[in-house]
Amino acid sequence: MARNVTTRRKIIFTAIAWTLAFVIFFPILYTLITSVKTETEAIQGFDLIPTFTLENYVTVQTQRDYMKPFMNSVILSVGSTILALFVGIPAAWAMAFSPTKRTKDILMWMLSTKMMPAVAVLVPIYLLFRDFGLLDTRIGLTIMLTLINLPIVIWMLYTYFREIPGEILEAARMDGASLFNEIVYVLTPMALPGIASTLLLNIILAWNEAFWTIRLTTTNAAPLTAFIASFSSPQGLFWAKLSAASTMAIAPIVILGWFSQKQLVRGLTFGAVK
Numbered sequence: 093m094a095r096n097v098t099t100r101r102k103i104i105f106t107a108i109a110w111t112l113a114f115v116i117f118f119p120i121l122y123t124l125i126t127s128v129k130t131e132t133e134a135i136q137g138f139d140l141i142p143t144f145t146l147e148n149y150v151t152v153q154t155q156r157d158y159m160k161p162f163m164n165s166v167i168l169s170v171g172s173t174i175l176a177l178f179v180g181i182p183a184a185w186a187m188a189f190s191p192t193k194r195t196k197d198i199l200m201w202m203l204s205t206k207m208m209p210a211v212a213v214l215v216p217i218y219l220l221f222r223d224f225g226l227l228d229t230r231i232g233l234t235i236m237l238t239l240i241n242l243p244i245v246i247w248m249l250y251t252y253f254r255e256i257p258g259e260i261l262e263a264a265r266m267d268g269a270s271l272f273n274e275i276v277y278v279l280t281p282m283a284l285p286g287i288a289s290t291l292l293l294n295i296i297l298a299w300n301e302a303f304w305t306i307r308l309t310t311t312n313a314a315p316l317t318a319f320i321a322s323f324s325s326p327q328g329l330f331w332a333k334l335s336a337a338s339t340m341a342i343a344p345i346v347i348l349g350w351f352s353q354k355q356l357v358r359g360l361t362f363g364a365v366k
Contacts, residue, residue: 120342126335134331148336158340161319165341167230168305168315169298172237173291176245179238181287184249185275189258199250202243210240210303221308230313233305237298244297245290252286253279292352299345316341 126134128144152158187195217236218227226232256279264278280287302317309318320341323334 120346123335123338123342126331127339129332129335131330131332134335148332149340151333152336152340156319156322156337158319161314161316162344164230164313165299165315165317165344168233168237168313169295171230171234172241172298173294175234175238176242176294177287177291180242180245180249180290181275181280183246184253185279187246187250188253188256189261199247202246206240206243214307218307226308228309228312228314233308233313233315236304236308237301240301240304241294241297245294248290248293249283249286252283252290256282292348296345296349 127148128146130143130145130147133143187199221227221232221236224232226235260282261274261278264274269278299315300317302321305315305317306321309315314322320334320337323330323337
C-alpha cells in the first residue's frame with residue numbers, strides 16, 4: 093500500500109514538473125516556430141507545422157548587421173561581470189568576515205535598489221551619461237550593467253562566503269598571508285563553485301537587460317536586445333523577422349546555460365548541505 097502511494101506521488105510530481113517545464117518552454121517554442129513562418133502565416137496565429145522557411149534568418153543577416161550587436165552583447169555582459177566580481181568579492185568578503193552592526197542594513201539597502209522602478213531614475217541617469225559623454229558607448233553600458241547587477245552579485249557572494257569557516261582565513265593570516273593573498277589564494281578557490289555560478293548568472297542578467305540598453309544606446313554600443321527592438325517600426329511589427337532575430341539573440345545564452353547547468357546548480361546549492 094505504501095509503495096503504491098509513493099508511486100502515485102512520483103507520477104503526480106513528474107506530471108506537474110513536465111507541465112511546468114512545458115509552460116516555461118512554450119514561449120521559446122512559439123518564437124522558434126514563428127521564425128520559420130512567412131509574415132502572412134505569422135500574423136494568422138499558432139501553427140505547429142508551418143511552411144518551413146529560412147528567409148527571415150537570411151533577411152535578418154543581410155538587412156541588419158547581426159555580428160556587431162552580438163559582439164557588443166558579449167563584451168558588455170562579460171565586461172560588466174568581471175567588473176562586478178572585481179568589486180563584489182572584496183565587498184562580500186568584508187561583510188562576511190568583518191561584519192558590523194550595519195552590515196545587514198547595508199545588504200537590505202543594496203537589495204532594495206533592485207525593487208526601485210528603473211524608469212524612476214531614467215532622466216537623471218540619462219543626463220549624467222550625456223554630460224559625461226557615455227551615451228551609446230560600451231564603457232557607459234558596462235558601468236550601468238555592473239551597477240544594476242552588483243547588489244545581486246554581492247548578496248550571492250556574501251551567502252557563499254558565510255559558509256566558509258573563518259578559522260581557515262585566520263590560519264592564513266597567522267602564516268603571514270596578506271589581504272590580497274588571503275582573498276585570491278585562500279578564499280577564492282574555496283568559494284569557486286559559488287563564484288562561478290554568480291559569474292554565469294550575472295552574464296545571463298547582463299545579456300538579457302533591455303531597458304537600459306535600449307535607452308542609452310543607438311547604434312555603436314547597441315547589443316542584441318536593442319537589435320531585436322529595431323524590428324519594431326512605424327509600419328508595424330514584422331512578427332516572423334522579429335521572432336528570427338529573437339531566436340538568434342537568445343540562442344547563445346541558452347546554449348551557455350545548457351552546458352553550464354551543472355555548474356549553476358552546484359553553485360546555487362553551495363553550502364546548502366554540510
